[in-house]
Amino acid sequence: MQIDWWTLGLQTVNLLVLLWLLARFLFRPMAAMVARRQADTDRLLDSARAARDEAEAAKAAAVAARAAADAERAGIIAAAQKDAEAQREAILDKARQEAQAHIADAEDRIGRMQDDADARIGHRASVLATDIAARLLAQPGARLPLSAFLGGLVQALAGLPDAAREAIGAGDDAPVLVSARPLGEADLAACHAAIAEALGREVALKTEVDPDLIAGLRFTSASVEVNANLRDDLARILAGLDRHDR
Template structure:
């Protein structure tokens, strides 16, 4: 077998020219196109990655905002609960204070009503007792009773300061009041006894006041001695009323 070197050389030259033509007019544009598309794809992928990163960042912001909203909601709920508990405690304390005040006021009112009732009963009892004593005293008005009241009157006069007794003795006139009228002899005995107790001889005028019930009272500008059942009963009534 023989080799046609001219044909082989021509074919080699044709292949070289074809390769050069393909590299010149086909492979370079195709490679440039591929490179351009690769760059476009890479740019697209980069943009997608950037958008994904932005989306992740936005999602993180959203999650952070939601967490902030949740925390704020929890804080608001906690504050509202605390405020409600504080208001409830304040209301309960106010109601308890009002109840205590009402109970104190009721107790004070009950105590006042009790005191008023006791005072009323005591006053009624004192009034009744003095009235009964007054009626009983009217039966005892006699010479012995008048003598006893005269002695008590003299004791009352002697108990006064000496200057007051001397001033009363120097008066122009004294007034002696009895529950019943005295006869002339009894008036003379009373004048003498009163003058001796005063240390002088004053002019004494006798008057009658049945409201005294029993007794004798002496009055003047410088001296006044109350000595009667009326005065005693009034004093006892006051003591009973005050003692209640």
Template structure:
């Protein structure tokens, strides 16, 4: 086989020129374009990673905000439940206080009404007793009534402390009279009897005057110049009525 070295050499030169041309005008621009495309893709990937990171951050913020909202909602519900319970307890306590105040007011009202009724009953009993006693007393002869009154006066004067009795006697000095007031007029003989017995009990010789005051109901009063000794039913009934009124006062 015969080889044509000139042909082989020319073909080699042509192949080298072809390779250079391909490398210069085709392969190198393609590599440059591939590198540029890689850089562009890498840039887009980095942007995508940044976007993903931002999206994750925003999602985390949203989740945190949602968790905060849930916590606030739960706290608000708990606070509302606590407030509602406190308000219910306050209303119950107020209702209990109102009920207790009403019961206390009712008890006081009932007690006051009961005391008022008892006081009125006492007054009625006193009035009836006084009226009944007056009727019975009217049937007793005057001499017996007068004797009972003068004995009571004498017993009182005898039981008085010496200093008090002397003070009363001192008021009758210099002829000052002693006024004897009775519920009804004493017969002259009875008046004279009283005069003698009172002078003896007091140890005086002063003049004595007699007067009548039907308001005394029964009994008598000794009116000294600056003092009065009361032995009448009027004073006893007044004391009883005052005691009845004291019982009727609210406590």
């Protein structure tokens, strides 16, 4: 085997030159391009990762905000329910109080109406009783003697103040003696005597008859009226019963 040393040397130089050329124009630019693409890919991956992290953070924030909104909504609902409950209780208390006031007022009015009804019933009963008594006492068999009333008339006149007693029959005053039945001579004289004794002087009397008195007398002058009869007694009894019923 022969070796051409010139060819060996030239080929060595040629290959070294080729090595430099390919390193300069092929491998270095290709490696730079691959590195650049890798850098771009890394940057894209980093940006995608950052975007993903940002999206996850935004999602977490949205979830937190939603949870906060739910909590706030629950708080608002609870507060509204509490307020509504308080308002309901207040309305119920007010309605209850108003109902109790209405009930008390109604009971009061019912009581008053009952009292009024009782008073009217009592009054009617008293009136009825006095009417019955008056009718019974008006019966001929039950007539009371005049003397039963004359003493009372005299006692009332005697109890009048002196000025009032002096004014009776003075001047143009003409006292009237009203009786339930016409008076006989004896009764009339007894009445004159008793009145004179009570007034301490003689007065002229006019006589009148009023059956409504049932029994007894009524002495009237310009300033004085003295009753001593059953009608007046029954009226006082009726007034007393009415006061008692009330």
